[in-house]
Amino acid sequence: xxxxxxxxxxAGAAVLGAAALGLTGWMVFQPGPYAFATGKPxxxxxxxGPSPTGVPAELxxxxxxxxxxxxxxxxxxxxCHTAPGGKPFAGGRAFVLPFGTIYTPNLTPDPETGIGKxxxxxxxxxxxxxxxxxxSHYYPAFPxxxxxxxxxxxxxxxxxxxxALPPVKQANRPxxxxxxxxxxxxxxxxxxxxxxxxxxxxxxEQSPEWNRGAYLVEAAGHCGECxxxxxxxxxxxxxxxxxGGVAEGWTAYNIxxxxxxxxxxxxxxxLASYLSSGHAHGRGVASGPMGEAVELSLSHLTKADxxxxxxxxxxxxxxxxxxxxxxxxxxxxPKLARIDNPVGKRIFEGNCASCHAxxxxxxxxxxxxxxxxxxxxxxxxxxxALMILHGxxxxxxxxxxxxxxxxVYSNDEIAAVTNYVTARFGTEPSQLTADDIARLRxxx
Amino acid sequence: MxxxxxxxxxxxxxxxxxTPLLWVLRDELGLTGTKFGCGIAQCGVCTVHVDGxxxxxxxxxxxxxxxxxxxxxxxxxxxxxxxRVQKAWLDLEVVQCGYCQPGQIMSAAALLAANPxxxxxxxDAAMAGNLCRCGTYxxxxxxxxxxxxx
Numbered sequence: 001x002x003x004x005x006x007x008x009x010x011a012g013a014a015v016l017g018a019a020a021l022g023l024t025g026w027m028v029f030q031p032g033p034y035a036f037a038t039g040k041p042x043x044x045x046x047x048x049g050p051s052p053t054g055v056p057a058e059l060x061x062x063x064x065x066x067x068x069x070x071x072x073x074x075x076x077x078x079x080c081h082t083a084p085g086g087k088p089f090a091g092g093r094a095f096v097l098p099f100g101t102i103y104t105p106n107l108t109p110d111p112e113t114g115i116g117k118x119x120x121x122x123x124x125x126x127x128x129x130x131x132x133x134x135x136s137h138y139y140p141a142f143p144x145x146x147x148x149x150x151x152x153x154x155x156x157x158x159x160x161x162x163x164a165l166p167p168v169k170q171a172n173r174p175x176x177x178x179x180x181x182x183x184x185x186x187x188x189x190x191x192x193x194x195x196x197x198x199x200x201x202x203x204x205e206q207s208p209e210w211n212r213g214a215y216l217v218e219a220a221g222h223c224g225e226c227x228x229x230x231x232x233x234x235x236x237x238x239x240x241x242x243x244g245g246v247a248e249g250w251t252a253y254n255i256x257x258x259x260x261x262x263x264x265x266x267x268x269x270x271l272a273s274y275l276s277s278g279h280a281h282g283r284g285v286a287s288g289p290m291g292e293a294v295e296l297s298l299s300h301l302t303k304a305d306x307x308x309x310x311x312x313x314x315x316x317x318x319x320x321x322x323x324x325x326x327x328x329x330x331x332x333x334p335k336l337a338r339i340d341n342p343v344g345k346r347i348f349e350g351n352c353a354s355c356h357a358x359x360x361x362x363x364x365x366x367x368x369x370x371x372x373x374x375x376x377x378x379x380x381x382x383x384x385a386l387m388i389l390h391g392x393x394x395x396x397x398x399x400x401x402x403x404x405x406x407x408v409y410s411n412d413e414i415a416a417v418t419n420y421v422t423a424r425f426g427t428e429p430s431q432l433t434a435d436d437i438a439r440l441r442x443x444x
Numbered sequence: 445m446x447x448x449x450x451x452x453x454x455x456x457x458x459x460x461x462x463t464p465l466l467w468v469l470r471d472e473l474g475l476t477g478t479k480f481g482c483g484i485a486q487c488g489v490c491t492v493h494v495d496g497x498x499x500x501x502x503x504x505x506x507x508x509x510x511x512x513x514x515x516x517x518x519x520x521x522x523x524x525x526x527x528r529v530q531k532a533w534l535d536l537e538v539v540q541c542g543y544c545q546p547g548q549i550m551s552a553a554a555l556l557a558a559n560p561x562x563x564x565x566x567x568d569a570a571m572a573g574n575l576c577r578c579g580t581y582x583x584x585x586x587x588x589x590x591x592x593x594x
Contacts, residue, residue, distance in 0.1 A: 349572030354485040354500050358569045359558075363499045364485060365508060399462070400485070400503045 013101035014080025027231045028193045030238045033218045036317050039205025044151065046220040051209040053219075057303045068161030070232060071154050074305075075147065077162075079289070081107045082362040090114075093165035095141055095248070096443055100177035102141050103216025110167035123159045124152060130191050130435040137187035139175075140194070140234065149200040149219035194235040206315075213312025216305060221297065226252035226289060243319035249443030251382050254321040255373055258348040271310045278302070278393070281366060284373035285402075287383065287392040288444075314343075324427035326377045331359065339429075344420025347413055352421070355400065360425040364400045367393065370425045378422070385418040385440055410436035448509050450475065451519025461507025464488045466552035468506045469516060477517040477546050481575075488574030491547040492516050498554035500573075517546035525556040525591070540578035552588050556583050561592050 032041075044053065054060075055067045062070075071076070083092035099294040109116040115123070122133040130137055130144035138144065147155075180186065201218050202211040215379045217223050226247040228236045237243075244254040244261070257264040263271065272282040278286035278294040286294045298306065339345070355364040360376075362369030370376050375383035391404035405414070411434035418437075423429035446461070447454050448482070450473060450506045469475045469492070478501060481489035485500040492501045493515040522528030527551045539545050548571070555562055555570040562570070567588050576584065 103511070349569075350486075353569075354573040355503065356486065357497065357499075358572060361497065363494075363497060364503045399505055 023232075024395065027233050027235060027237075030235075032196070032215050033224060033236075033238055033241065033353050034203070035238070036241070037203050037206055037210070037214075037315065039203040041201035041203050043201060044199060046084065047204060047211075048210065049202065049208045052202050052208070052215040053154055053200060054157075056305050058302060058304075061443050064157075064160060065164055068164070070300070071157040071220070072161040073178060073297050073300040074154075074216060075150070076221065077158065078105065078296045079292040080104050087168045089162060089165055092170060097141070099181040100175055102139060102175040102177070103173035106148065106170050107162050107170040108165050108168040108170075109163045110169050113169050113171045114167055115162065116167060118159075118362045120156055120159065124155055127155045127158075129197055130187070130195060136184050139184075139187060139189060143222040143225045145195045145236070146219060146222035146225060148195055148197050149215070151199055167331055185279070190233070190235075194233070207311070209308045209311045210259050212305065212313060213310070215237040216301075216309050221309070221357065223255070227255045240319050242313075244310035244321060247289040249382060249440045250290075250386055251261065251375075251378065251380055252290070252344070253378075254319060254323070255313060256319040258318040258320055260325050262318060264318060268307075268310050268314065271313065272303075273308050275309060276303075276306045279367050282369060282372050284369070284375060285367045285392055286325075287375075287387050288390070291393065323374070323378060326372050326374065327427045329359070329371050339420060339423045341416055341420045341423065342390060343413060344416035344418075344423075347409065347417040348420050348424075351405065352417070355402075368402075370421065376422055377426040377428075379426075379428040379430050381418050381422050381432045381436075382440060384430070385414055385432055385437055386410040386416055386444065387438070388417060389425055389441060390444065406441065410434070411441070445505065448506065449511070450514045451516060451522070459506055462505045463507075465492070465506045465509060465514070466501040470502060475516050475518050479514070479543060479546055481544070481547075485573075486575075487544070487547075488551060489544050489547040491550040491574065492555045493550060493554055496557055498570075505582050515550075517550060520550060520553050521552075523553065523557070526553040526559050528591040528594050529530065529553045529556065529587070532566045532587040532594060536583055536590055538580055538583040538587045540580050541577075541591060544574065544576045544578075546556060548576065548580075548584055551590070552584070555588065562588065563577060568589070 029264045047349040055062070055070045059067055059070055078088055080093055081091050082088050086092055089107040091104045093104045106114040108114040111117050118133060125131045126138070127144060127150065128148045130140070130142060132138060172272050189320050224236050224242065226245050227242050228238050229243055229245050230240065231237045242254065242256040245252045254262040256262040259265050266283070270283055274282040274283055274286065275294065275298045276301065278291060355368045356370050360370035375387070387402060389404060389406035392402040415432040415434055418432050419430050447456050450469065455473055457468055457472055459472055466478060466480060469478050478492055479489045480502065481487035483502050485503040490500050490501065490502045491498050494509065495512045503586065515523065521530050531550050533549060551571055551574050555567065557568055564585065567585050
């Protein structure tokens with residue numbers, strides 16, 4: 001009898017162990033980020049097409065400083081390594097994660113608090129392998145599993161750019177992670193499992209433009225870090241590549257070629273316009289982290305590089321999402337009676353209608369259009385709420401912009417106006433509560 | 445030098461691109477029927493039509509107008525909806541002090557052009573951004589219905 005119990009326990013443990021192994025294996029052994037493309041990736045040195053790495057052709061003979069600045073813009077280091085209102089690249093920006101808050105470090109060449117004493121080898125080791133000069137491991141909030149694909153030359157061009165910045169004396173803030181997340185050595189295991197530690201491998205069967213786009217998107221731009229969902233071990237789930245994720249409370253939408261949830265029905269021109277200027281007619285405005293990506297990175301890229309990104313993005317296979325189809329223009333006779341939300345209605349009429357127009361068509365400028373925009377047609381409502389909380393577009397010289405309303409309205413009121421806007425102009429209303437708004441405030 | 449079309453006339457203007465359309469209308473073109481109220485698109489008194497849509501001219505940089513047609517309170521009587529609204533306003537004596545009324549009339553005319561027979565809800569929605577400190581809202585609503593029937 002006893003023996004039977006032990007045997008069945010052992011069998012149970014074996015099954016559980018096998019399941020855990022299988023699950024881990026499923027998460028670890030994933031396709032690469034562009035395994036969907038026809039062709040066989042080869043080492044960069046064996047590739048004969050125009051180089052997909054480095055600066056674009058028109059900058060090939062520019063001064064090293066200009067080339068370094070361009071590569072640094074491609075990788076968008078500045079957005080994360082600058083605190084709100086702080087000196088560029090001096091770090092200190094907080095990222096509030098489920099396990100605590102992490103602050104980005106100082107990248108200026110100050111020898112004590114920045115990276116002024118770092119050698120080339122140490123910088124390469126940090127960017128490609130996520131290992132600090134003292135041997136400790138970075139958390140993957142630093143997207144080194146993407147940056148690992150950057151060429152050595154490009155990483156060192158970024159270093160040269162950083163070393164040409166004015167040094168800023170600003171000590172790094174320690175993170176507030178609790179046990180077990182404060183055990184940095186665990187990151188060595190994570191890294192071994194999820195950082196491929198390999199440089200970009202072009203695919204000769206694809207066009208030079210596609211390869212340049214793949215390099216810009218996967219190595220430098222690290223789009224997937226926000227737009228690809230993560231698995232249980234916080235690694236990118238490449239099987240749902242670009243299926244959508246979350247960034248600081250903002251919904252990073254599906255950017256696969258799915259026609260409803262993704263960007264499958266965007267034209268190349270719309271995508272190029274959105275990426276380079278943060279807006280395409282009728283497609284809304286890049287806000288939050290995407291607004292920063294446009295401002296600090298994408299808007300600095302050449303037309304050809306934006307074109308390459310568009311070519312690559314449009315080749316990414318469709319990942320089905322659960323977002324509804326976009327509602328069309330609001331009817332001239334709105335059916336307002338069905339929206340039982342007097343608080344939201346009052347706030348919308350008093351604050352929003354003048355610029356967005358009562359039809360949602362956008363009055364003050366075309367960017368103010370609410371109808372047909374994904375964020376408004378998302379029953380999750382997070383991005384609408386965050387735009388109301390923090391504004392959008394930032395103060396643009398000499399043009400009206402969306403101001404922030406977070407300081408003048410309570411969580412109840414922000415929730416009400418968000419639910420009103422999505423109900424009136426979107427496909428399905430959001431059902432946000434004051435608690436949801438409190439969480440969004442804390443996440444950002 | 446930019447050219448803008450106001451009330452079917454083309455004007456060459458000297459203002460810089462970032463100048464609010466309202467300033468250009470009042471100070472450069474002398475069309476002072478459009479009033480200044482709050483300056484931050486909160487009161488609606490500066491409303492004009494841009495290709496038929498009601499827009500607060502205090503927040504619209506003149507450089508973004510382009511080739512779109514501007515209609516102001518001086519020109520709205522030339523449109524069918526505008527003429528009917530103006531007549532209704534006189535018939536019912538909607539106006540009290542009158543300062544907000546150019547904006548009210550412009551918003552009402554834009555509404556009627558898009559929706560010839562608006563119900564109370566549609567009227568409330570379209571007129572929501574136009575404030576009247578005398579409180580003529582009840583007569584404004586009657587005026588719009590009167591104009592719709594005329």
